Amino acid sequence: MELFEDTAPGNAHEFTVSEISGAVKRVLEGEFGRVRVRGEIGRVSRPSSGHLYFDLKDDRSVLAAVSWKGQVARLSTRPEEGLEVIATGRLTTFPGQSKYQLIVEEIEPAGLGALMMMLEKRRKALAAEGLFDDARKRPLPALPGVIGVVTSPSGAVIRDILHRLRDRFPTRVLIWPVAVQGEACAPQVSAAIHGFNALPKDGPVPRPDLIIVARGGGSLEDLWGFNEEVVVRAAADSQIPLISAVGHETDTTLIDFAADRRAPTPTAAAEMAVPVRAELAARLTELQVRMMRAAQARSQSLRQRLSDLGRALGRPQALTDPARQRFDLFAERLEPGLRGFVRSRRDQLNALPLSLSMLRTMMRNRREALQTQSARLPQGLQRLRQHRSERLIDLAQRLERGRARGLADSTRQLARDRTALDQLTTRLTAVRVRAISQRRDALDRLDRLRQTLGYQETLRRGFAVIRGPNGLITTATEATQTARFEVQFQDGRMTARPDTPPSKTSRRPPAPKDQKTLF
Template sequence: MSDLFDDAAEGANAPEFTVSELSGAVKRTIEGAFGHVRVRGEVGRVSRPSSGHLYLDLKDDRSVLASVIWKGTAQRLRTLPEEGMEVIATGRLTTFPGQSRYQLVIEDIAPAGMGALMAMLEKRRQKLAAEGLFDAERKRPLPYLPEVIGVVTSPSGAVIRDILHRLRDRFPRKVLIWPVTVQGERCAPEVAAAIRGFNALTPGGAIPRPDLLIVARGGGSIEDLWGFNEEIVVRAAAESAIPLISAVGHETDTTLIDFAADRRAPTPTAAAEMAVPVRADLVAQLAGLDERRVRAQAQRLQRSVQRLRDLGRALPRPDALLGERRQRLDAAGLRLPLALDTFAQKKRVALTGRTGRLGPQLLTGRIELRQNRVEALAARLPRALERRGERARAELARLRLDVRPIARAAREGATALGRATRALDTAMERLARERQQRLAGAERMLQSLGYMETLRRGFAVVRDAGSGALVGRAEAARGLPALEIEFADGRVAVSPGGRPAPRGPAKPEGGQGSLF
């Protein structure tokens, strides 16, 4: 009987749970006991996936607490956690059954005291400085006198009134105000959007693009100015293509935007003074420069006039310089017509002499003579070669040598000579034709340029009847006993008194060659 009814094991009647039931019971127990807690610790690993949630660890010297900040909560936080930062996190403790662990769902997180906040600020500053955002080489000079100034600040505070009042006193300029929240959660994104919005304006568009930007805010605590320490604002200031002045807080306040800006102003009023010069000072400076210019011009003009007078006294009188040249010009003008007539007459006589010697018969005769000589030599050449061949054969026969190769070479030479003779005849005929064509062209040009063509147009040539010399002036004709006038169809002898000279009737000339 004892074998049939063994004692039950200890705890065998305990209730059984599924895994999910047990995980749910643990979750309810933890959330019920730690529904709202505040935890102080150092931020360890921080993960930012694309979902927008933040996963981080809170740790001390002995333990680590996994934590999560949902996307909606993270967007509302004034300060995002960074690794190494000591914080105070507020939230509720819960479990994650999928991995059998518990975690803190953070609803608010803040630095644990001023020391932690400053340590985080210094760490961020070093990080951005390592990227080169604060380098002096990136900073641009401010425009001397901007036409349009863009101001990023709150439209309702005293800062904008101070800036506008200072600009109006120094040098009035156009001012564009981009209203932003300068404190709280919305500060950093609005300031960054304003800087990028001013840079996105098109030059020359409906809204003018500023030549200078001023980011301004009044004084406050480090928490109040924290929006200007955010990375998004610092990067927007460093990327700005428009020169930017940072005027956040009072002189003792320092934010990260001051390092990224092109210039830092201790106060918003000082920023307005950096932006524009004093108009009254410029007017006075221009007046002084204009006075110096007028005085310098007057002195230079006076020195130039005196110098000109001194040089003028050393110059000779204009009449003395031009008198001799006027006389030479007059004398040359009197000689010019006679010189031109004499030159033209000499050229006509030279042309007449050359045209009289030229003629087609001369060139044709020379060509025929050369052709006859070539033909005579060509006719004599075969006989001469034959005689030379006979002598060579006789000499070879005398020496009892075989002359057949020589005879064959002689025949081949005679054949080649015949071909050369025919080619020579063809070349001579072509040369003769070319020379005849050129001669005919020269004859036509001679006929068109000769003086006979001029006579056919109604002109005449006057000569001394005794010597045959040309007479070109009336004064020379009066002193001659008889003249001879040549027309296109013949010559007429006359006396200077107008009566024909007793030389018989005029005989028509047959052509240009009859003059010589």
């Protein structure tokens, strides 16, 4: 007896493209809910949307990866092409292109070698921009009045710095608390450096004269926050001199290259910041003694010079004797001269009546001339007043004509503006009506799409939704353990309860909770 395969085309169930894509998506996400993938990063793309697209590859395969905008901000390591990493995320599909991809939630370098490679690459890129040039570095202040310290407020570093400053030269210290490792380290340290630089010089909080960025020793991963680009750029852009004291003497971070000075330890940074007060006082005392000795030597030298010049001048009496002799000579001639002067003045006084007569004549002539001018003054004032009145009337007439012309021009311009305003109002009304119509059409399309994608459409194809007291019921075992449950059909709901337990021989494996049976 021969058996023939049934090849009738109508026996197989027909699926839509969306149903097949959804089934593949549920199976893939169910099998690979959360995975860790090791590979090399290639083809990094950063579009304007803020999402991050890149490839994970090895010597045989390539896996597409994507990190959404909100996840990119939380990544501790930014993807760079050629870096070997371990990416953590979940596998899913992209139905629009029929491919699968990894949604990346976290990235970590795959070993110390990858970190050192990325660190060296970043150092060369920043050095090429000139951020590490010696010409950018500023000298440290000799005696800072205020020192800003960027570090953790609870560690031993800040206590060592304060203790060393107190021993050497007590000064005012402003502490900006930050996280010194982890994801929050880099943004907090860069914000602290920018914050100190943004303080006004005469504000309520004094602006530091010097900044110390400090942290104790640790591994390369612990110190990685001080290798981030935002921290290096903040240190390079700082207008306040900055000392980097990150790690121990053998530790090196990128902020050490951008800082104005590097200290091997936080304690050494405090020693660089201020001098020893006792040594400074001794130095000042020594300079004061030297200044007093120099002043005394200078005074003694000038005194000796004055004495030498005094001996060269001779006796002071020799200088006054000729003057005294001339005074005695003129004193004998003073009395006759005084008598002659009095005689001449008396003669001038006797001749004074004649001068008074001439003065009276001159005054009489001036008075007559003044009276003549006074008689002519009213006529001149009358002519001047009449001339000014005529000129004022003429100016008023010209002003009235100008005002009339300006009023007419304003009226015509107002009419033109009113016409333009009416045209703009008509156009704006038409645009508003057209925009409302377009928005209403778009809203109708979205509502039709919502109805098409809703589960009610699935109910119309013969499916049903079963709900129990605790939510959806997806297996026969849960249904038998529920006293009463509700079944939703296309046209309504009904309450039911199980009569018999499910058969162990005919029961099919339960589908995942988020996967609906296709056949």
